[in-house]
Amino acid sequence: MADAPVTLSEHLASQQAFIPREHEPGVAALIGRVGRVAAVIAQELAHAALRDRLGYMGGTNVSGDEVKKLDIWGHETMLAGLRASGACAAFVSEEAQDPIEIPEAGGARGLVVCCDPVDGSSNLDVNGTVGTIFSVKAARGRVPAGPAALGRGTEQIAAGYVMYGPATVFVYTVGHGVHGFTLNPEAGEFLLTHGDIRIPRRGKVYGINEGNYSSWHPGQRAFVDHLRTPDKAAGRPYSLRYSGAMVADVHRTLLDGGLFMYPADFSDPARPKPKLRLLYEVAPMSFVVEQAGGRASTGTERVLELEATEYHQRAAVILGSPDDVALAEEFYRTSG
Ligand code: AFP
Numbered sequence: 302m303a304d305a306p307v308t309l310s311e312h313l314a315s316q317q318a319f320i321p322r323e324h325e326p327g328v329a330a331l332i333g334r335v336g337r338v339a340a341v342i343a344q345e346l347a348h349a350a351l352r353d354r355l356g357y358m359g360g361t362n363v364s365g366d367e368v369k370k371l372d373i374w375g376h377e378t379m380l381a382g383l384r385a386s387g388a389c390a391a392f393v394s395e396e397a398q399d400p401i402e403i404p405e406a407g408g409a410r411g412l413v414v415c416c417d418p419v420d421g422s423s424n425l426d427v428n429g430t431v432g433t434i435f436s437v438k439a440a441r442g443r444v445p446a447g448p449a450a451l452g453r454g455t456e457q458i459a460a461g462y463v464m465y466g467p468a469t470v471f472v473y474t475v476g477h478g479v480h481g482f483t484l485n486p487e488a489g490e491f492l493l494t495h496g497d498i499r500i501p502r503r504g505k506v507y508g509i510n511e512g513n514y515s516s517w518h519p520g521q522r523a524f525v526d527h528l529r530t531p532d533k534a535a536g537r538p539y540s541l542r543y544s545g546a547m548v549a550d551v552h553r554t555l556l557d558g559g560l561f562m563y564p565a566d567f568s569d570p571a572r573p574k575p576k577l578r579l580l581y582e583v584a585p586m587s588f589v590v591e592q593a594g595g596r597a598s599t600g601t602e603r604v605l606e607l608e609a610t611e612y613h614q615r616a617a618v619i620l621g622s623p624d625d626v627a628l629a630e631e632f633y634r635t636s637g
Contacts, residue, residue: 316475579616597619
């Protein structure tokens, strides 16, 4: 008889040895709770059109994006879940200007969570894939705890994402490999389906919003030109795949290899303008990709070394197969 599938909570228990001792029960409680919230979000997404929950709220968030009803609902639902975990001392959300303090979970063992509850929400109205991205750092006894979210991505204790696609997939790391689970919707439980994910050294696919081509750094343009130039022996051209939801594009990259890129707008080279948010998009995804054996770079430096000084700071990212990302960096070094 086949072994019973490993549940997310069983798997979290098996990872305890890799979590810093003082944060061990908290991190597991928190990730388990994000999993429960994800199951609720998946349910809501399946029924949103029927319940008139699609569309805009009116108004924009701190990043200037138009806010959708499900963005706000996702934020409130995640906040309630994090509160209930008893381990989260502060929540940095795409939908809130400042960190939300949860003083009852403060103290030396408190954790800080950065999260985009519904990432890629412009896909919602066309029934496209969306995701949740999260990152966990230690509050280190700080009061208020929110500022502990700042600093480098290397300080993350855990990170992961949920992809609401044909199936709902939960992927996480506590710094010891990357593990993927699929939601059994009947039981509301995540089961291990992708143990110890390793990204291929090199891929055949790249994902980028090519409509922005003319505003890229010359190295970025030269690199994409290279990927598109046929050379059968060298495995080119690469194929282009891009969904407009970072979670879906990174998930494909993680499993199949290749690249996901969102470079800065370089129209004014003195003031490059990246788009994606460092704390709850770029840094957690970079941690996951590195843990699977991949790389994540801005084109010129390792993403996880970037210092966040603001909660909604933006950063450029080129992540994926290590050989592909190294080649992108070479193009940045030599074109310019
Ligand atoms: P939304 O949440 O506003 O849809 O943004 C999604 C996102 O932050 C990220 O998930 C995508 O990779 C990226 O933006 C897509 O941006 P473009 O529409 O500029 O390609």
